[in-house]
Structure formats: C-alpha cells, structure tokens
Amino acid sequence: MRARVLIFALLLTYGVTVLTACSGSEGYQIYRANCSGCHDTGRSNTPTLVDNVYWISRESVPLEERIAKTIAGDETGKWGIQPPRGGNPKLTDLEVQMAIEWMLVQVEKEK
C-alpha cells in the first residue's frame, strides 16, 4: 500500500513537471510569434523584458488586472499602446496568459 502511494506521488510530481515544462515552452512560442516584435525590440517605447523600471512599477497592480489589460488592449499606458491580444485576435485568453506567464518569469530572471 505504501509503495503504491509512493509511486502515485512520484507520478504526480513527474506529471506536473512535464506539464509545467510544456506550458512554459508553449508560452515562449506564443510570445515569439505575437509579442516579441515589440517586447524584444522596445519598438514604439514598448518595455522590453529587461526594462526593470517599468516592470517594478507594475508590481503593485494585481495580476488579473494586468492580464485583462493585455487581453483587452490599453491605449492609456504611460509607455505606449498595448494592442488587444498583442494584435492577434485569434489568441485565446489562455494563450495570452501563457505568454504573459513566460514573460514574467523572464522579467524575474533579469532583475
């Protein structure tokens, strides 16, 4: 019985790791295809992933609000215009979220 529990726990851990790795690389693919044109280059004053001044200034804003802004688009930002869904209306909410998640992990790494 104990061995079974152990195997189950191992499977769970392994499974979750695989899942995380997948969504990470999917987030990266979505980012590359839809977001990097601005967020890699800093085009039209877009904050790049190493623009800590911008990212630190956003930390106090709840994540849901930041996700909603990326999905709906925002023309009122101080830095510039975030187009709705990065300009690709075909992206689902989940895909936009995966790209954001990937971005924010990179932002943390660059700090």
Ligand code: HEC
């Ligand atoms: C046309 C250029 C452009 C594209 C394409 C773009 N962004 Fe942005 N993004 C911006 C700008 C400019 C800002 C800064 C807005 C501001 O002043 O707060 C921003 C801000 C953000 C933020 C921070 C939001 C916050 O409230 O903290 C996130 C997250 C983000 N973008 C995600 C994405 C994702 C994901 C994609 C692709 C699906 C994407 N962006 C595509 C220009 C762009």
